[in-house]
Amino acid sequence: MGQETERVRELRARIDEANYRYYVLDAPTLPDSEYDRLLRELQDLEDRFPELATPDSPTRRVGAAPLADFVQVSHGLPMLSLNNAFSSTEVAAFDRRVREGLGRGDGAIEYAVEPKLDGLAISLRYENGLLAQGATRGDGYVGEDVTANLRTVRAIPLRLVDVAVPRLLEVRGEVLMLRRDFEHLNEQARARGEKTFANPRNAAAGSLRQLDSRITARRRLSFFAYGVGQVQGMRLPSTHSAVMDWLANMRFPVAPQRRVARGVAGLMAYFEDLGSIRDSLPYDIDGAVYKVNDLADQDTLGFVARAPRFALAHKYPAQEELTVVQAIDVQVGRTGAMTPVARLRPVFVGGVTVTNATLHNEDEVQRKDVRVGDTVIVRRAGDVIPEVVGVLPERRPMTAGNTPLHAPFRMPTACPECGAPVLRLEGEAATRCTNGLACPAQRKQALIHFAGRRAMDIDGLGEKLVEQLVEQGWVATPADLYRLAREQLAGLERMADKSAGNLIQAIDASRGRPLARFIFALGIRHVGEQTAKDLARHFGSLAALMDADEAALLAVPEVGPVVAASIRAFFREPHNRAVIHALGEASAWQDGEARAAPVAGPLAGKTLVLTGTLPGLSRAAAKGLIEAAGGKVSGSVSKNTDYVVAGSEAGSKLDKAQALGLRIIEEATLKALLNGEVI
Numbered sequence: 250m251g252q253e254t255e256r257v258r259e260l261r262a263r264i265d266e267a268n269y270r271y272y273v274l275d276a277p278t279l280p281d282s283e284y285d286r287l288l289r290e291l292q293d294l295e296d297r298f299p300e301l302a303t304p305d306s307p308t309r310r311v312g313a314a315p316l317a318d319f320v321q322v323s324h325g326l327p328m329l330s331l332n333n334a335f336s337s338t339e340v341a342a343f344d345r346r347v348r349e350g351l352g353r354g355d356g357a358i359e360y361a362v363e364p365k366l367d368g369l370a371i372s373l374r375y376e377n378g379l380l381a382q383g384a385t386r387g388d389g390y391v392g393e394d395v396t397a398n399l400r401t402v403r404a405i406p407l408r409l410v411d412v413a414v415p416r417l418l419e420v421r422g423e424v425l426m427l428r429r430d431f432e433h434l435n436e437q438a439r440a441r442g443e444k445t446f447a448n449p450r451n452a453a454a455g456s457l458r459q460l461d462s463r464i465t466a467r468r469r470l471s472f473f474a475y476g477v478g479q480v481q482g483m484r485l486p487s488t489h490s491a492v493m494d495w496l497a498n499m500r501f502p503v504a505p506q507r508r509v510a511r512g513v514a515g516l517m518a519y520f521e522d523l524g525s526i527r528d529s530l531p532y533d534i535d536g537a538v539y540k541v542n543d544l545a546d547q548d549t550l551g552f553v554a555r556a557p558r559f560a561l562a563h564k565y566p567a568q569e570e571l572t573v574v575q576a577i578d579v580q581v582g583r584t585g586a587m588t589p590v591a592r593l594r595p596v597f598v599g600g601v602t603v604t605n606a607t608l609h610n611e612d613e614v615q616r617k618d619v620r621v622g623d624t625v626i627v628r629r630a631g632d633v634i635p636e637v638v639g640v641l642p643e644r645r646p647m648t649a650g651n652t653p654l655h656a657p658f659r660m661p662t663a664c665p666e667c668g669a670p671v672l673r674l675e676g677e678a679a680t681r682c683t684n685g686l687a688c689p690a691q692r693k694q695a696l697i698h699f700a701g702r703r704a705m706d707i708d709g710l711g712e713k714l715v716e717q718l719v720e721q722g723w724v725a726t727p728a729d730l731y732r733l734a735r736e737q738l739a740g741l742e743r744m745a746d747k748s749a750g751n752l753i754q755a756i757d758a759s760r761g762r763p764l765a766r767f768i769f770a771l772g773i774r775h776v777g778e779q780t781a782k783d784l785a786r787h788f789g790s791l792a793a794l795m796d797a798d799e800a801a802l803l804a805v806p807e808v809g810p811v812v813a814a815s816i817r818a819f820f821r822e823p824h825n826r827a828v829i830h831a832l833g834e835a836s837a838w839q840d841g842e843a844r845a846a847p848v849a850g851p852l853a854g855k856t857l858v859l860t861g862t863l864p865g866l867s868r869a870a871a872k873g874l875i876e877a878a879g880g881k882v883s884g885s886v887s888k889n890t891d892y893v894v895a896g897s898e899a900g901s902k903l904d905k906a907q908a909l910g911l912r913i914i915e916e917a918t919l920k921a922l923l924n925g926e927v928i
């Protein structure tokens with residue numbers, strides 16, 4: 250028994266340590282498989298020796314039997330809210346009130362500053378070092394007992410580790426879901442055809458308020474502490490930042506972005522800095538929180554109504570807002586992909602006025618069931634295109650008979666731009682117009698892409714102008730651009746003679762662009778800027794790229810079967826070949842130098858070294874065969890050598906190959922390789 254007690258203690262210590270490193274420090278040290286093995290062993294021991302089970306055992310994190318209802322709990326100290334500020338003027342007013350309350354001068358106040366985490370406030374009650382109760386904020390005075398659920402959150406310590414553990418400690422903080430866990434959860438829900446959550450906050454709330462804590466256990470919630478409530482049996486340090494250090498020391502997760510700042514200038518600088526990293530954080534934040542750092546000063550300032558005078562939430566512009574869908578249009582892109590777009594009642598979100606939001610594709614609209622007239626949540630974060638994240642079903646306009654006023658969205662069966670039939674391939678999310686470049690929308694988008702800054706960079710050739718050129722019937726393909734005349738352009742709407750001249754000049758200046766830009770400008774599906782560069786460097790000339798078969802394309806390290814197939818399909822298309830021919834006549838691009846013209850074949854990209862005398866092949870014949878199969882023959886052995894072909898009387902090259910652990914083969918194996926056999 251003593252042996253088991255000892256083993257249980259050791260297992261708990263190792264699992265707790267692994268949890269701490271993984272969930273709090275974000276620096277895992279134990280592989281998942283090992284972690285699972287330890288946890289199973291502990292569970293097994295606790296099953297066999299129930300007297301060894303304890304409430305703080307990591308086995309308690311998997312959830313317990315469902316509750317009938319949540320029990321209400323009163324908070325030892327109320328959980329208050331924060332006053333909000335939206336401008337530097339309001340921040341300055343806050344600092345002034347603080348200084349007046351404390352009788353201090355300009356810039357004299359030290360603040361603890363931290364991110365305002367966008368989750369749910371909870372309170373954790375530790376009695377003699379053990380997690381005794383966890384509760385939601387509720388109305389600030391009475392919340393709900395969600396202890397079983399909070400036990401499943403791996404970042405929350407079940408037991409305090411410190412030299413002097415207080416008799417009672419309430420830790421306050423925010424439960425949230427990391428963005429990657431939220432995406433993962435929604436992906437799973439989507440795969441099962443279930444409802445998705447609109448944002449990480451809702452996902453965290455939905456997960457925490459489960460009566461069945463086993464569901465919560467599967468949801469991966471995170472936690473960050475930002476303060477304390479009731480404390481008995483110890484003296485707190487004298488500043489908020491020192492309290493946070495103490496909590497971190499006891500293995501509570503605290504936001505790594507917390508700092509100390511002085512005066513309004515310090516607060517504003519922090520707000521800017523935090524704002525600049527906001528989109529790259531692993532979780533959503535909606536502002537910065539400023540707290541007078543000195544706890545005695547906090548006491549002096551006290552509270553007004555339900556918010557402290559010593560703290561302030563400085564909010565970033567909301568990234569989500571409510572608005573109404575006025576129409577759903579379908580836009581046709583460069584590759585014919587049809588994107589449903591919600592036309593919205595203008596709304597200020599993420600710092601700009603948004604009137605359109607993407608609905609991505611048919612499945613997304615159906616899943617969210619977005620209809621005309623619906624009130625929707627629109628999200629615009631950073632530079633990302635605004636999107637509709639969800640519908641408020643209770644606000645849907647209904648008929649007198651209580652059925653929805655508007656029918657569900659259907660993808661049109663004909664292209665809205667050219668009337669051609671549309672097609673959705675098995676396994677693809679996108680519905681596409683089948684008309685290729687004969688569709689004016691695709692033509693326009695292809696031209697806009699061709700002229701783009703990262704492609705041929707034709708200055709001044711924007712959307713509006715492309716539209717006019719296509720509508721006039723002057724330009725159908727990129728090659729037509731190089732045939733435009735200044736007089737012709739000058740006749741266009743809002744086109745003065747001078748700007749016509751500028752445009753012709755810009756088109757001329759784009760002749761002879763490097764091959765990589767040109768390949769990207771062609772707008773081949775799956776060929777982005779980087780792939781275009783890789784292709785240009787590898788093949789050196791457009792002619793070589795156009796002639797490349799699948800094996801030759803796959804010899805480019807960055808190219809896979811999907812990309813290779815797309816490139817081949819593009820160059821097989823007679824229309825595309827004709828346009829490229831015309832672009833060649835216009836000298837639109839300049840070939841580069843091929844980096845060692847690679848030949849396709851079973852040895853493509855391989856380097857071989859010959860040594861000794863082969864029984865049936867002269868050295869020259871072997872070299873010729875290898876090169877014809879796409880391989881390279883090198884005179885010296887290095888770690889980059891793929892095969893060393895050894896015959897009789899092989900010398901030092903063989904020794905070196907053996908020392909490097911290279912693959913050494915004989916003539917028969919070489920022949921098998923030349924035949925494309927895999928060895």
Ligand code: IVH
Nearest residue numbers: 329330331363364365366369370475538557
């Ligand atoms: S302190 C008496 N610090 O914001 C002050 N709150 O509006 C209590 N929140 O309910 C709150 N991050 O859910 C504080 N670093 C932070 C916070 C934070 C997020 C939330 C919390 C609270 C609400 C107050």
